[in-house]
Amino acid sequence: MTISAATEHDAEQIFKLQYLCYQSEAELYGDYSLEPLTQSLDALRAELGDGCVLVARLGEEVVGSVRGTVDGQGTAVITGLIVHPRMRRHGLGGRLLGALEERLAGECSARLYRLATGQRSEGNLRLYRKWGYAQTGTEQVTRKFTLVTLEKAVGAAQEVQEAVYVPSA
Template identity: 75%
Template sequence: MGMSVTIAAATEDDAERILKLQYLCYQGEAELYGDYSLEPLTQTLDELRAELGAGCVLVARLGEEVVGSVRAAVAATSGTAVLSGLIVHPRLRRHGLGGRLLAAIEERLAAEGSVRRFRLAVGRRSELTLRLCRKRGYEAVGTEVVSKALTVVTLEKSAEVGELAAAG
């Protein structure tokens, strides 16, 4: 390709591109679970814009194209950063971009100083994402049966582990 992927804070102008990429990326998840009503596939542009304004949203760009994204919201009372919306364009998967996005959002949130732990939820059948999270130090802390086909695994790690992994 000749260009390198950069990671930066998302702007409101990115909302539509993130939503389109999210729709593309979750087609495989919907097929895997036999459920095309997954929240990322039904989220509206207004809902996504609200997330952009309420938390930390990063995008990965290849030139001007948004090819990945991740978002997080921090619960001030518990210091837990809840990560969501980790997406990477299908043609760029398995090249480390998902790990770079996770590391970038962990670093950014840890630098703010109020985050004690990171949490995210992943479908039990989403093996690549589960493997990526475990590689980044996340450990399963619970499961929730959402439907007959979908069980979600909640994973967490401490912010201190995130800082060590980012430094290493």
């Protein structure tokens, strides 16, 4: 398994994986109009050029991806964390998140990480809390869907990563 920067050649695989991964979210909320399911391939290609996009590969297959951008105040917005259903529950989501955090802090001077997920997405919420994110807000998007925003300071990221990756002595 390798994690690396995505290239424009990865766009179609990311697009298909995104569609596959968000089926369970759509079912959970009874809403198949979620943006990741309606996004065009051209819009995804544009995102690849706008920020940092990482992919996880198993051989030539893209089995995970995550995106992030940093604004002028140093806030990194992390989106699109996806892991192929057959690869879930093996730590790949955390590895992708950690790699993106490291890159956004080192190359883009991020000072704060922000991400969001649906209120019923317990697996996502559990992962983000494990990585040190705390809830900072909610927004009711539709009658059925409330978006939960979570944040953590960049300094907290290193502490959490060390706790996860460094074996105890």
